[in-house]
Amino acid sequence: QVQLVESGGGLVQAGDSLSVSCAASGGTFSKYVMGWFRQAPGKEREFVARISRSGRSTVYGDSVKGRFTISRDNAKNTVYLQMNNLKREDTATYYCAAGSDVLVTAAGSYDYWGQGTQVTVSS
Numbered sequence: 001q002v003q004l005v006e007s008g009g010g011l012v013q014a015g016d017s018l019s020v021s022c023a024a025s026g027g028t029f030s031k032y033v034m035g036w037f038r039q040a041p042g043k044e045r046e047f048v049a050r051i052s053r054s055g056r057s058t059v060y061g062d063s064v065k066g067r068f069t070i071s072r073d074n075a076k077n078t079v080y081l082q083m084n085n086l087k088r089e090d091t092a093t094y095y096c097a098a099g100s101d102v103l104v105t106a107a108g109s110y111d112y113w114g115q116g117t118q119v120t121v122s123s
Contacts, residue, residue, distance in 0.1 A: 002027035002098050002112040009094060009117030017084045020117055022096030027112075029077040030054075033102045035110055036070060036081045038092035038119075047105040048094070049081060059104050063089070086121045093118050 008020035022034070036048040049070035050059045058070050069082040079096055094117050097110035 002029075002032065004096050004098060004112055004114035006094065006096055006114045006117035009119045011120045011122065012086055014087055014121055014123045016086050016121075017082070018086060018119060019080060019082045020094055020119065021081075022079045022114055024077045024079070024098065027098075029098075030074040032098040032100055032112075034070075034072055034079040035097045035099070035102065035104075036079075036094060037097060037107055038090075038094045039116075040092040043092075045095070045107050046092075047107070050102070050104050051079065061105070083119070086119075088121050088123050091119060091121045 003026045004022050004024050006022045012018050030053055035050040037045050038048050039045040047061045048064055051070045051072050055072045067085045072079040096114045098112040099110035102109040
């Protein structure tokens, strides 16, 4: 059983940068593909980014491509999401997820989820 705990969310202004982290425990972190998703009130959960087990391969959702960067440190059992040039529409609860056999953008293919961290972008 893998436990995931996100941290680093907060309130920022449009155009600012923010980094969120997700610490994993209870499993072999390097065995899992890691993903970030987000969900705004009244909206469906949206794929943000995914990183391969080694960290060499990444995929991004269209709405964040070029602004967000996902990375991981397998020695620290942690995955990161660096968010630059934040926009109001990036306001959401951000969740990290772990999966061993995932379809890149499909939330249902991830096995473990964190509790989420809130990111609010004001104008």
